[in-house]
Amino acid sequence: MSNPFDLTGRTAVVTGGGRGLGHGISTALLEAGADVVVLARTEVPAELVAHAEDLGRSVHFYPVDLADGDAIAATAAQVLADHRVDILVNNAGTQDRYPAVDFPLEAWDRVIDINLRSTFQLCQLFGRPMLERGEGKIVNFASLLSFQGGLTVPAYAASKGAVAQLTKALCNEWSAKGVNVNAVAPGYMATDMNTALLADPVRLEQLSVRIPAGRWGNPEDIGNVVVFLASPAAGYIHGQVLAVDGGWLAR
Numbered sequence: 001m002s003n004p005f006d007l008t009g010r011t012a013v014v015t016g017g018g019r020g021l022g023h024g025i026s027t028a029l030l031e032a033g034a035d036v037v038v039l040a041r042t043e044v045p046a047e048l049v050a051h052a053e054d055l056g057r058s059v060h061f062y063p064v065d066l067a068d069g070d071a072i073a074a075t076a077a078q079v080l081a082d083h084r085v086d087i088l089v090n091n092a093g094t095q096d097r098y099p100a101v102d103f104p105l106e107a108w109d110r111v112i113d114i115n116l117r118s119t120f121q122l123c124q125l126f127g128r129p130m131l132e133r134g135e136g137k138i139v140n141f142a143s144l145l146s147f148q149g150g151l152t153v154p155a156y157a158a159s160k161g162a163v164a165q166l167t168k169a170l171c172n173e174w175s176a177k178g179v180n181v182n183a184v185a186p187g188y189m190a191t192d193m194n195t196a197l198l199a200d201p202v203r204l205e206q207l208s209v210r211i212p213a214g215r216w217g218n219p220e221d222i223g224n225v226v227v228f229l230a231s232p233a234a235g236y237i238h239g240q241v242l243a244v245d246g247g248w249l250a251r
């Protein structure tokens with residue numbers, strides 16, 4: 001019997017796939033047999049390219065600023081000319097932190113553009129050929145702040161709440177056409193995104209004691225969950241927002 005988690009022969013686009021959680025996602029997809037196309041601003045680290053080569057796989061890098069809708073359209077067109085994309089992972093994201101009353105509208109627009117608008121645009125651009133083929137997997141990136149409001153991150157919380165709802169909206173239109181649209185909602189992960197929290201001993205302690213698993217998550221905790229959602233094993237999973245949070249939401 002074939003392995004239902006095997007991704008051999010598939011090509012996955014991973015936004016922000018060179019660092020942070022994206023690095024763990026790219027690594028896990030490569031190890032499951034997929035080739036990976038990274039869309040980001042920063043070149044993919046040589047170590048990840050070498051790891052792909054060791055596995056007999058490939059990593060391709062396409063530079064793009066996901067705040068720029070025209071650049072997204074041009075880059076996606078080039079990727080689609082070069083590859084058949086079976087899997088889209090909308091991992092890239094950003095956040096900005098100000099008290100709500102002082103939150104600059106320029107910062108609001110940038111967070112919404114990168115976290116929400118680019119996710120929708122990429123779902124459209126890569127979803128269309130998946131719908132035409134009747135097969136595809138999309139994994140969006142939600143957050144605990146799809147469910148909770150957070151503190152001093154109103155644009156981020158609004159964007160991630162919307163990503164969860166967008167995932168369900170696309171599920172309702174696309175699931176009968178062979179395209180699975182789901183989301184992962186990571187808990188507190190030790191990446192660059194949380195530099196401010198990790199450097200604040202009081203907030204770090206407050207957050208850490210509330211995690212039932214007793215530790216922060218890391219990119220390895222996320223990568224194989226994405227592999228699962230992108231694999232035949234998850235063929236009947238549609239419209240879910242899967243928390244990978246060490247139990248945070250259960251508490």
Ligand SMILES: NC(=O)c1ccc[n+]([C@@H]2O[C@H](COP(=O)([O-])OP(=O)(O)OC[C@H]3O[C@@H](n4cnc5c(N)ncnc54)[C@H](OP(=O)(O)O)[C@@H]3O)[C@@H](O)[C@H]2O)c1
Binds near residue numbers: 021042114143194
């Ligand atoms: N860390 C957490 O605790 C946590 C919790 C819940 C949800 N998440 C979500 O998980 C995802 C990954 O987070 P992370 O912790 O890995 O964040 P991170 O370490 O800050 O990395 C962010 C990633 O997004 C890419 N990115 C950001 N802005 C971009 C832009 N304008 N254009 C292109 N790429 C851009 C970055 O690539 P370049 O800089 O190379 O462009 C980088 O790969 C995000 O959607 C985040 O909201 C994270």
